[in-house]
Amino acid sequence: MALNKKIEHRVIPIKDFSSCAYCSVRRMCLPVSVDKEEINIIDDLVADRPQLKKSDYLFRSGDKFQSLYALKSGAIKTYGSTRGGREQITGFHFPGELIGLDAIGNNRHNCNAVALEKTVVCELPYKNIENISLQIPSIQQEITRLMSLEIRNDEEMLMAIGSMRAEQRVACFLFSLYRRLSLRSKEKRTFRLSMTREEIGNYLGLSLETVSRRMSSLHEDGVIDVENRLIKLKDIDRLQALCS
Amino acid sequence: MALNKKIEHRVIPIKDFSSCAYCSVRRMCLPVSVDKEEINIIDDLVADRPQLKKSDYLFRSGDKFQSLYALKSGAIKTYGSTRGGREQITGFHFPGELIGLDAIGNNRHNCNAVALEKTVVCELPYKNIENISLQIPSIQQEITRLMSLEIRNDEEMLMAIGSMRAEQRVACFLFSLYRRLSLRSKEKRTFRLSMTREEIGNYLGLSLETVSRRMSSLHEDGVIDVENRLIKLKDIDRLQALCS
């Protein structure tokens, strides 16, 4: 404990590098025009930047809705429980993405959010957002835009899952990760999966064995390299073609 | 034509019964507190109330996004096209529901919306909504709430489709119709499907034959009565139980 304290003191910088101004995903998170004035306003929005370990919960289904969360680093999965007790994953979330939008409607979280690895999020109390929206309409517009995009995403996912064969689903999933992980910096043809085969299968409506088999066959076909959780996309065009 | 004109003249009332004040789905559509003042404001939001025949398009994928549409009567399906050219239905929409929310994000419609039967919608130009939101924050909150609910709906659907067997999906679909059609007035245990078996199958990720078979077996089990498109729910508890 004493040691921890010491380290904490050492790493707290003069400038607060946790501030939005230094955030690497700033452009994606709430990308209002980025002048210094507004960055400070957004910084004021942020109540806290909790650090989560793997398996820590950000919130649970049924919790009162208080805040949206912007993912700064790491990865989060959200899942609900069917009445049958089965756990169903509804989404994976990566840096720059906003979590909790589906809770605004009834003031209560409808899903559980849990960290898949060491993760930092920015907590944005919804009260603050509402207040500031009144002053800066562009913030509200941005929230609206993000929600709209989420609807679109979910609907694309719906289209995909209902009608695609297993290989297509897996290809689609990998391509989606590629697109989203590439947004925040340079193109990322190589990345580490933060979720298990079982979680992917759960999300895609496949068994973990089928996920494994289809990844193996994509490997054999030279579309990707797979080494445990490390994925390298070798032929992105072909991968994308498989998604249609 | 002459006849039509004559009838039109006859049915136009002194009071405008098409106004929101007389709308049967008013409570659901944009349910801000319903004093006379605000009803008039919402009425001003509405640019037009086009009547669609079966198979008429409300908008097409790629169209510039101008307006949201509130469904007054009838039924609408929305669908997208996969790159493979297949048509994939993303949703069915009923009176009181708002269509077009997924287009706000990129100012362009991402799906086609087509009437399944004679349908009346209220056209709400988004510019108007944005302007009025600045004066009446509750309108903006309401839009946000509706979007959030749509996200939640889509995610529930995702959970359903990925992991459910055919019979569960069909049961779930019928139960969803039951809930949504019952919202606007009294409970509706009997209703007419406005879509074909093929459209249901497309939406649920099943073949039309499987939809037909599973509806037959729900019939045999005494859960529902099926007579062509007329559905009567005989054992709602059991139907709901099948959804879990």
Add this chain to the structure above:
DNA sequence: CGGGCGCTTGAGGCAGCTCAAGTCGTGTGG
């Protein structure tokens, strides 16, 4: 009244599930 579309029902095949066994990688405790 006739034609066509929507629907039902049957038969056969295959994709993906389940069950099972074995390997590998990772994290933990000695």
Add this chain to the structure above:
DNA sequence: CCACACGACTTGAGCTGCCTCAAGCGCCCG
């Protein structure tokens, strides 16, 4: 730092639920 143990993953074999193909019925609309 090493060894062990468990969880994650791969691969195989057999089974089953859903799809496809096909035929026939019936309702609705022209």
